[in-house]
Amino acid sequence: MDIFASISRLYHQLASPPYFYRISGLWLPYIMGIFVVLLIYGLYSGLILAPTDYEQGEAYRIIFVHVPAAWMSMFVYMVMAVTGAIALIWRLKLAEIVMISCAPIGASFTFLALVTGSIWGKPMWNTWWVWDARLTSELLLLFLYFGVMALYNAIEDRRTAARAVAILAIVGVVNIPIIHYSVEWWNTLHQGPTVTKFDKPSIHLSMLIPLLVMAVAFKLFFIGSLFMRVRNELLAREQKSKWVTALLESK
Amino acid sequence: MFNAWLQIFQRDLLIAFRRRSEIIHPLIFFVMVISFFPLAIGDDKVLLQKIAPAILWVTALLATMLSLDNLFRSDFEDGSLEQMTLLKTPLSFLVTAKVAAHWFITGLPLILITPLLAVLLYLPSESISMLLLTLLLGTPTLSLIGAVGIALTVGLRQGGVILSLLILPLYIPVLIFATLAMQNVEQGFSAEAQIAMMMAILVLAITLSPFAIAAALKVSLN
């Protein structure tokens, strides 16, 4: 019973704006620091250490940014939808703020995945775009992000806006398994699953490692950028409160 | 409980029949836009035949989207929507009555007039029956998904523009499967898989969207 009580206490503490602001502020430099280290190592092992691919030559190296960006586009959406559900069920203001802060970050990763994929497609498959299942559903994901941001900005009251957006985000979750399984369910120009299969991934270790390192780096970056946006929003909403005034006096 | 459902269903149908424009306008839109294509392309039978399934589906989709505003707006403005949320019967159950009525008013007339338009576009009769099947499975799905969108935006000023941004992405899978089914039939293959997927999407929409619609309405009524 004790452990549940302490987890519950931590959960409630985290939801308090000054506490979250302080804790996220403490973690932020370390998160970004580790991100930079991983980024440098990922870039080095991807661009220099990894060998030339037998089939694709050097162009395959775009994979080290394209795939992590695509993974992030889906991961961020799930975070957005889950925090949206939390915001709807428990009416937590912090969950609402986290949810809406995810949207621009997720949209930018989706955009990055689409464009790097397009750039990769030109030399490899001689096309900037193809309307297959995976590319179409990823484009749809970008539209969903835009819809979320548009709806949030259209509603004046922020709490009502958050609740409306949470519903939209949850409805859009159906797109995520479509994106993920699209290469298994349909014949697509896009490559089939190589990493997330359950047996041994069919990608060479020297290419897998930079890929995973970049993926982790991007995840840390997401958390860092998210913290920055959430902290700003907390400051803006609570600017009349004592803790903000006290904080700003010391700056 | 079913009494309330039936009453709402009948009330919406009655209102629509009294205000015929609700039924006629989307139909006129549908007919006119379809006519634009042979006018714009010229009487190219081969080309028109090829694009007929696609433009019929896209235009039906757009006509449905335009008609969604009627679903909740007048009830929202005169307060009957709020009254519905106060009833003992769950709102998610009651909204299905409104969406069902909406399909009768919008989707069904679209399906009934499609054969005429298909003939205007030189579509062969085997394709017409597949087109009707896809519309039969697809338009209820469009009404259900569209209802989620209009429920979210009914209280907004610029609601119409945002509505399209919200639900057009969600309409894309329905459009893709419908037109894939048509292409398969045209090439002589079986469209079983696509029809099965459209049925699956319809069932998913029927079971899940009422909750989303009800939640969205409660948010809009704030």
Place this chain on the structure above:
Amino acid sequence: MEALDFGKYNLYIWASYGLTFLVLAWNVVIPWFEKKKLIKSIKRRNYLNNNGSNDTE
């Protein structure tokens, strides 16, 4: 650095990595500028509230 010369794919690879850098930078720079703007405006409002505005009458 010949290791960083990718032959005919140079443009594509550097375009992709460059775009990645821009997206990452955007996600850091925007919140950072927002924060500076925000702190400035909150401080200004607090100052005005405490000391009264500079209007005469």
